Amino acid sequence: MRPEEQPLSPSLPWRTSSSITMAFVGLLSRGFLYGLSRTETNGLDGFLKLLDQRKDVKGRERGLITVSNHVSVMDDPIIWGILPFRYLISPENMRWSLGSYDICFHNKALSAFFTFGQVLPTHRSLYSKFGGLFQPTITQAVRLLSRGPFIHANDAPEKPNSSLSSPDVSDPFSSDNFTFSTNGSDTFPAPSAYLNRRHSWVHIFPEGKIHQKEDRTMRYFKWGVSRLILESDPCPDIVPIWIEGPEQVMHEARAFPRFIPRPFKKISITFGEKLDVEKVFGDLRDRWKRLHARESEKVMGGKLNVGILTHALKYAEEAVELRKECTMRVREAVLNIRRQRGLPDEDPKVGLVETYREEGGKVEGKMDDGSWVKDT
Numbered sequence: 375m376r377p378e379e380q381p382l383s384p385s386l387p388w389r390t391s392s393s394i395t396m397a398f399v400g401l402l403s404r405g406f407l408y409g410l411s412r413t414e415t416n417g418l419d420g421f422l423k424l425l426d427q428r429k430d431v432k433g434r435e436r437g438l439i440t441v442s443n444h445v446s447v448m449d450d451p452i453i454w455g456i457l458p459f460r461y462l463i464s465p466e467n468m469r470w471s472l473g474s475y476d477i478c479f480h481n482k483a484l485s486a487f488f489t490f491g492q493v494l495p496t497h498r499s500l501y502s503k504f505g506g507l508f509q510p511t512i513t514q515a516v517r518l519l520s521r522g523p524f525i526h527a528n529d530a531p532e533k534p535n536s537s538l539s540s541p542d543v544s545d546p547f548s549s550d551n552f553t554f555s556t557n558g559s560d561t562f563p564a565p566s567a568y569l570n571r572r573h574s575w576v577h578i579f580p581e582g583k584i585h586q587k588e589d590r591t592m593r594y595f596k597w598g599v600s601r602l603i604l605e606s607d608p609c610p611d612i613v614p615i616w617i618e619g620p621e622q623v624m625h626e627a628r629a630f631p632r633f634i635p636r637p638f639k640k641i642s643i644t645f646g647e648k649l650d651v652e653k654v655f656g657d658l659r660d661r662w663k664r665l666h667a668r669e670s671e672k673v674m675g676g677k678l679n680v681g682i683l684t685h686a687l688k689y690a691e692e693a694v695e696l697r698k699e700c701t702m703r704v705r706e707a708v709l710n711i712r713r714q715r716g717l718p719d720e721d722p723k724v725g726l727v728e729t730y731r732e733e734g735g736k737v738e739g740k741m742d743d744g745s746w747v748k749d750t
């Protein structure tokens with residue numbers, strides 16, 4: 375399909391359902407933050423200015439990643455209630471988020487609700503063999519951030535080098551041009567197939583789990599965020615955010631009725647300035663680009679589409695090293711905002727994956743170090 379034939383946006387009923395869902399949830403969140411809580415924001419004006427610049431989809435030149443700590447099951451959507459109404463009713467300029475497949479997409483009704491709410495179905499390795507860094511949903515997120523649209527017809531990679539025993543590269547978006555599958559048999563609308571999702575905004579909680587701890591430290595970051603930063607084309611804007619308070623609204627130790635958010639708590643959302651991505655990630659992106667060119671030349675004659683990786687691009691030492699370093703730098707950017715809030719520096723060990731191997735096999739609940747963890 376030629377670019378000019380590509381649909382601008384999903385069908386009208388789809389867009390209407392999505393707008394209503396987003397507005398409804400946004401208004402509830404806003405009502406909760408400003409009616410039932412004591413909410414303060416820092417740096418919001420700068421962030422709204424950035425959103426204003428992104429309002430016209432056709433004029434957008436890059437995607438937007440927001441990245442934050444994760445302190446409660448309600449972080450998303452509650453925190454977006456700080457956005458004034460006119461933002462909440464413009465889904466094209468609102469965030470896409472990653473939600474747990476086994477919770478948010480548990481049945482058809484939930485699945486529709488979260489799909490209309492711009493949440494992408496994400497498998498967690500602990501619960502699903504389809505989880506991990508290379509699942510199709512991460513590819514969708516990379517493409518949402520990039521210069522779309524991406525449809526299957528444009529996208530089918532050529533046959534991999536036949537000397538490889540199993541296909542090195544597979545494009546998961548093959549059942550239909552506008553859908554993708556997370557496990558080979560389900561189907562979801564592929565958000566990146568539409569022009570009106572070009573250079574979208576994706577929010578990510580790289581801790582991947584809720585972490586509630588007295589001293590407000592974060593867990594280590596998972597590497598998915600580094601794929602978004604290294605592979606999106608061009609490099610998105612990146613805004614770090616620090617959240618405090620929702621852990622009181624939905625404390626993991628709360629008693630009955632657990633599903634009711636607790637009112638009258640103090641909530642604070644702090645936006646960092648957008649990062650100088652060239653300065654912070656430029657060298658890593660350059661190295662990634664060279665590696666990518668080299669590897670795609672080997673296997674695909676140089677034609678490897680955004681978000682599709684060869685075996686080497688997944689597992690080669692340099693690829694792994696780049697993801698590790700990139701993830702560390704983005705965590706550091708969030709720590710800077712934490713510091714601005716007057717919190718003392720963390721013990722460097724809390725940022726390392728090794729620290730959490732000592733959780734004694736526990737997955738959720740109260741950990742030996744006194745933190746509360748919820749796996750969502």
Ligand SMILES: *[C@@H]1O[C@H](CO)[C@@H](O)[C@H](O)[C@H]1NC(C)=O
Pocket residue numbers: 375526527530550551
């Ligand atoms: C879907 O993609 C195929 C090629 O893979 C193409 O022939 C077909 O025209 C496309 N259909 C639509 C509806 O875009």
Ligand SMILES: *[C@@H]1O[C@H](CO)[C@@H](O)[C@H](O)[C@H]1NC(C)=O
Pocket residue numbers: 535536537672
């Ligand atoms: C296929 O890959 C192997 C090693 O990965 C290489 O030696 C060979 O030349 C490649 N063949 C083609 C046709 O590209």
Ligand SMILES: *[C@@H]1O[C@H](CO)[C@@H](O)[C@H](O)[C@H]1NC(C)=O
Pocket residue numbers: 557558559560
């Ligand atoms: C994929 O997910 C769907 C919906 O959850 C499920 O019915 C199906 O069995 C899954 N397929 C595989 C291969 O696990």
